[in-house]
Amino acid sequence: MDPFSYRDGELFAEELPVAQLAERFGTPLYLYSRDALETHYHAFDDAFGEHPHRVCYAVKANSNLAVLQVLAQAGAGFDIVSGGELERVLRAGGEPRNIVFSGVGKTAGEMADALKVGIHCFNVESAAELELLNLVAGELDRVAPIAIRVNPDVDAQTHPYISTGLKENKFGVDIQKAPALYQRAAELPHIKVLGIDCHIGSQLTRLAPFEDALERVLKLLGDLQALGIEIHHLDLGGGLGVTYQDEAPPARSDYVQALLKHIPGDLPVHIEPGRSIAANAGLFITQVLFLKPTEHRNFAVVDGAMNDLIRPSLYSAWQEIVPVTPHDADCRDWDIVGPVCETGDFLGKDRALALEAGDYLAVRSAGAYGFVMASNYNSRNRPAEVMVDGDQAFLVRARETVDEQLRLETLLP
Ligand code: LLP
Structure with missing residues (x-):
């Protein structure tokens, strides 16, 4: 079910008209659907049936406290990559015993914090990290539970910046070693x-x-068992794609089934989905400031920019842009560009839309790697975030102010 659909000629988020939310909370704005987050999480969780498992939501995809709270209440575990993410999960009500800690550069301090609260498992990415973790755990008189992240050297056939399982990537330990x-x-x-x-x-x-x-991981499992090393779970990471345009990724249930059919017995399985839970549970709403048709291109200058949503600029990612209240102005191809002083500041190019100044536009599939990658470039305040739940809307992060941006800076004496 799509939480964002048209009714009576306008775009709704669950039971609320998006235009009304844009008026109430201002733009640029991130809107999330609670129902979509829960539905996407349960689609993974249910697919495991009785098989022992943990669905550890990858916090990096969208770490708003309310998003984490919704998922914690739904029963999710969490995959974190920093002390900041650990703190977020704990404050949102996530349970330490359902947390796994990934990442190539954990610091001693982050390790200690995670050990003290008793997380489920550290996903260790190098020999040096293993030695440091042993030392830190020793100082605290604890034992650190670990999995080793192996690099199976398979081509994920995705954008090179988000492919992580090839020999030349910085992640994990060569599976041979x-x-x-x-x-x-x-x-x-x-x-x-x-x-x-x-x-x-x-x-x-x-x-x-x-x-x-998975085939390579199972081969390793056999080798480790032969060495007398017992393995209590497999963590198969995240990575399931979503539809931005015309991609047709497998259904969440088919993905889980495809993994489970190879798993021996009832060996517990963890997965770490981020995008496939959050992306299509979110919209980014922006307002057209000016129309600027030129001889070469038609620019629609909007109040949202690359600092708010960087995926189009950074990865040439295509995200659908739809009118919040479609109308019958003259339809043309527009480049939807932001106010930031860079040619790479665009949300979409060559989009056939009927636009007038003042219109609201919704960038779809913006719930993952949206707000979390926002910056203050050009000293722009980061957008507000709102969670829609049926016919209610909650401001879950206020729009930043210039005072907040400047709070940590000081003039020289
Ligand atoms: N587990 C680990 C260890 C990861 O590094 C990641 C994502 C995930 C799980 C979650 O992957 P997902 O299910 O979301 O694909 N900013 C980029 C995506 C970077 C992904 C980094 N790692 C983008 O906007 O496309």
């Missing part, structure tokens, strides 16, 4: 081996790369 590192881990007094972890990339629209990676 993993047995030796597991043996080292088994010797370390403050480390307990729990699982094997891998994540090969993001916005994957085919099952084959996931299955190839």
